[in-house]
Amino acid sequence: MSALTTDAPRRPTGGRKKSKLGWNLVGLLVFLVVGFPLYWMVDTAFKPAKDAIDPDPSLLPTGITLDNFRRALDIADFWGPVGRSLIVSLSVVVIGIVVGLLAALAISRFAFRGRKIVIVGILAVQMVPLVSMIIPVFLLLNDLDQYDKLSGLIITYLTFILPFTVWTLRGFIVNIPKELEEAAMVDGCSRTGAFIRVVFPLLAPGMVATSVYGFIQAWNEYLYALMLLSQEHQTATVWLGNFTTKHGTEYAPMMAGATMMAVPIVVLFLLVQRKMAAGLTAGAVKG
């Protein structure tokens, strides 16, 4: 009996198998419910217009057309907003990673007076809801003559990208054993040399994941983009609002637009999520 208990969960008895089937059915239901909004977005995007606005819609695809995508690209300039979103997101990520890496090194590899206060500060800053800052940020950019300028939006996005980058990179750095650096320094590397030759290569995947994640956050931001740029300089997220006019909403083209916006981001996200989740939870589980 004692031998059996060690791998009790794997006993291939009939009862276990049956219960697994039951759980799988529940799992299937969860899969369908959670995935439905995604499915429906893509399904509507490719539907012929008359099938899309059917009070009793067919749940399965009825035919494939690209008309909705054509209409979506027609309704308002698409590539302009996408270009602006790209400029803003890439700039924010580059600045965030460079500045954030330096700060993350300081708080994870050095012991100094005030370290704890800096850590608490960076954590606290992340907790201020962005929405509550919109009024003073708007006035600040207005004063600096940065309203309706991409540079203004880039600076603003650093409010949430920078603390996030510092904190995440810190998580990746503390997981790299200090002894590696110390060994390199014993072998004659300078501190900077040890960092570039030993820590940096180990940190690179984490930095890539952090960059991609930061890029997604910047790309998805809506409120600041809406408030700080005029209609003619809108970014991609704001562009999606063009489908609703006084006369109603053009849903099928809107879903085509939504698909165009979501697919690249979701793919990027699928690629880095595992790495990010590992970085985020590694510290938490240790506690």
Place this chain on the structure above:
Amino acid sequence: MSADTTTPAKVPPPRQAPPPRVSGAPRGKRTSRGTGIPWLLLAPCLLILALVMGYPLVRLVTLSFQSFGQSQLWGFKPAEWIGFDNFSGILGDGEFWGVVVRTIVFAAGSVIFTMVAGMALALLQQRVSGWMKTLINIVLVASWGMPVIVATTVFKWLFDTDYGVFNALLSKLPGVDMVGHNWFASGPQGLLVIMLLVVWGAVPFVVITLSAGLTQVPQELEEAARLDGAGAWGVFRYVTLPILKPIIVMLTTLSVIWDMGVFPQVFVMRGGHPEADFQLLSTYSYDRAFVVNDYGQGSAIALVTVVLLLGVVAVYMRQMLQIGEVE
């Protein structure tokens, strides 16, 4: 199966936690070289944060004690200090209290819903077969990655009055006729849909984080509890839950902070002009500032929101610092 076999291997690491403390010793020696370096590394970050975060935060506080409207914005008139007038203005307003209560109910509902659903799904993930686990993971991560604004437009379409698939599906149930039902005719129903949207977006993060935590629960402990006669609920309540507590506290506090600040979902769902019974603190503050052009009162409302959250933030920070202490 493969997931099952890997879990025991993952158990030992947490027990080896003490060694990192030992490496704290050489740290002191090395830093005696100069304390300037860390501050030099931190300088760019702190400068940027002071500009984009510190200054606006201070301005938020000062604004809420000033009368600041259209003419101050254009610089025709200097801002005037009016003491606590903005606060007495909003605190004496019945509408404001309605918004506060609505925001708290909305946030509490979203957080409880998110955490319970997240926990249930994380436990389910442990019980389904490997391929089903992968399938569920893919949809979870995909919906997590969906831009909020895209998710909002998709939900708007799902719940559309005339052509929304949700009404059509509900009407297929015997005895239910929801054809042409307008979910956004009243605040409570509309906010329920928005809550569903918020939860749908928030659950994946919770499930994935909790799943990672669940793999760290030592199987011997669960086994021992089971041998001592604990049922499934007993094992969960007295073994799993206590071990996951730090993660649960972190996730709950984060969710509270996020759900109190829900903005684009309401804003876009209501076409940029949320009706009175859709207003949450975030949209209400925005409304006051940018629609009514009373930036002072708008700031006061935002400040009240931040103060309301302070307690939750404190709990979160304590948890995070405890985790940090281990390193």
